[in-house]
Amino acid sequence: MRYGGIIFAAIGLTCWPQVVFGSVDISQLISAAKAGDTVLVPTGVYRGEIRIDKPLKLIGVGRPTLDGGGNGDIITITAPDVEIRGFRICGTGIDLDKENCAIRVNAARVTIVDNILDDVLFGIDLKESPDSVIRGNHIGGKVLDVARRGDGLRLWRADRTIVEDNEIHNGRDAILWYSTDVIVRNNKSHDGRYGFHLMFSNGVTIEKNDLFDNSVGVYLMYSSKLKLIGNRMLRNRGPSGYGLGLKETDDFLVQGNIFVGNCVGIYIDGSPFATPDSGRITENTISANDTGVEFLPAVKGNHLWSNSFVDNFEQIAILGRGELTGNEFDRDERGNFWSDYPGYDRDGDGVGEANYESRLLFENLTAREPSLRLFMFSPIHQAVEFIARAVPAVRPEPKFTDYYPLIEPPIEHGAELGSSTSLVMVALSAGLLSIATAVLGIVFFSPIRDAMRERRFIAVI
Template sequence: MRKLGFLVLAFNICLANPLQDAINNANDGDVITLGAGVYEGNILINKPITIDGKDQKAIIRGNGTGDVIKITSGNVRLLNLTIENSGNSHTTIDSGITCDNASDILIEGNSLKSTLFGVNFKQCNNSKILNNKITSKPVDLGLRGDAIRLWYSHDNIVEGNYVYDSRDMVVWYSSNNIIRKNYGERGRYSLHFMYAGKSLVEENEFKQNSVGIFFMFSSGSLVRNNKVFSSTGAFGVGIGMKDTSDFVIENNILSHNARGLYLDQSPFQPGTVNVFKNNQILYNTSGIQFHATQHKSIFENNDFIGNMEVAINDTPGSKIAKNEWSNNYFDDYAGFDRDKNGIGDIAYKNFTYLDSLWQYYPNLRFFYGSSIMTILNFIARLAPFSEPELLITDSMPKTRPNHD
């Protein structure tokens, strides 16, 4: 039936015309509306049309090989569908939805399940991935695919998606993207940037992943108002940065992670600065771990509360002293505030004593928390038998948290 330029179809898999025939017969700009039922997948969309499942009761089911839906045209919209049963190949990146070299794509309100990769954008720009529910195949974590993958894809919005039991959400070789209000749990990297810059990452919530957010070889992005909880395991990190420059990290909550912040040679480029401000770094094993620090970062108005260690440095010879600290709150600050202006009368200084042994020599971490290590560290603080390392000097420490 055609009406006002729209093609409206409602059929079940038992009827003669498969979904691909309907796509082939549609005109540019047509809307294919699917009723409840199961439709044959492994379809190709090569023209600007809309497919709308209305209430996710229309299931597009792949045959277990390749992509369930492949898009090669701009101005395609996939709405309110259930998409399932992609192939199992990492080599060919078998996905629920693959967009290849197109723009102005809208993927909204869909449920993707039992798809190795979820939404895979390859050179797809000026598009939106909104309010989808995405999970991978029921296999071990390392064998799953990425829930959302942006590859050489720019100026996109990824917002409001619920990602669970997948591997990563990745932004690689892509710039000027907005990653906002997504929720991810039980994955590896909730969000992983590589060679990706000038993006906005805000209001996401990630929990119970191996790593919350990790930036590698990237520059010039704003990361604000995110929440990362319970990143644990051998390399559990709230927000991590490797060779990353000119970032602003602000108003984030990093709580109950193995490491709140992990900074590996970041900033990387000489003359650049990373700024960390107004963050809450709470109840982590280590508030900040520095690795191979060479250039300055700025830390201001952050709260460090309940961390087993405020900061550690695992690289002898790092230029930790280049960092600038001001107006941060440290719950182990032992000074006074006689004039009641909220600023401590003496500087906050954080030293590492015997702790540096297990920081520099990972095999000694077996003894971390043991009675002998605790006693030796206590003695080292009273009468240092080796030169302690100064990690933090904040000349204007807050005596009350910056956040309620």
């Protein structure tokens, strides 16, 4: 890197910190700079589109604001090796056809670090930009109807890019198109459509991200050689609310993730697709989802072992009718932990002696007639299951069998989600108990009783 000609915007600096809008023309600074220069931009509010057509470092000092004023794009990068750091960038247009964008990149090896993007249609749009770095940015989309939003982050043929420590919210997707060997790490994504969305992107690693309150946490489509490790997918809900969706994806490892409170924890549609037996799902905690794992019929080649299925309303579902015979629920004589497993462990090896079979009549009925889900949580739900146990003739065939159900959860997850004695709960308890005590006290000890006795109003002695 050359630091030969650092151009410091002297005009701006003399006025600092009361930089007047327009006191520095960033475009002029850029055109005055040579390739490899570092351009420092002082704090202030700048308008107008910025085009960077030579390798430069554009660095904001004191977080200057680049305001698009609600029109068009804001920064366009057409040269490789550009770095953008330390800006606040806001107010793109809302034209979905033109894909109005805060930082548009059409070159390789760009570095976009520590920027705050606010009220943007598209946030960062990389096209044909391999080996880039997107780190520590905050990307807030426009709060529009989902159909009118743009992508917070989009990678198109941006191989080997690193996306880490970003927070992306209120956008449509953070989407990877045709980008191989990308690393997505330590990001937060919430209140969008798909937290991370992979299309035809192979060899991607997605780890330690937090994906919550989206429609889908991570949706993997038409990709292969994927690793999804140590992420948390929480409360991804809606008509297709999945923690993780897998569509025609091959050779994936889903390990050590937490899926809590989603409509569906993991949704498996045609995966694995071309490589048989290449789906591996292990050491995940799948808890308090409406459905733990949902399979489309005829899905096969997945191995699920050492996962914890805790208190999902339906642990495993098959959409429509079908069997899960092509999928394995154990490996090396270790199955999964099921919170509703009724068996026990006689020989102390951690594996229950009886098989775990999912043959609940109510689930079977709702699979055939989804409208019957209306009766979930009613006593009739339990009554139907009771009847199924008492009258084996009406008991459905098992959907699947775990031959080696685990007695204890293999991995304790969720401690970091916090469990705290809530003071409000204590107060609620105290309040309720004191209401009860007060009523009983009034009845047996209080002035009312004396008053009643004194007035001798209807008192049976």
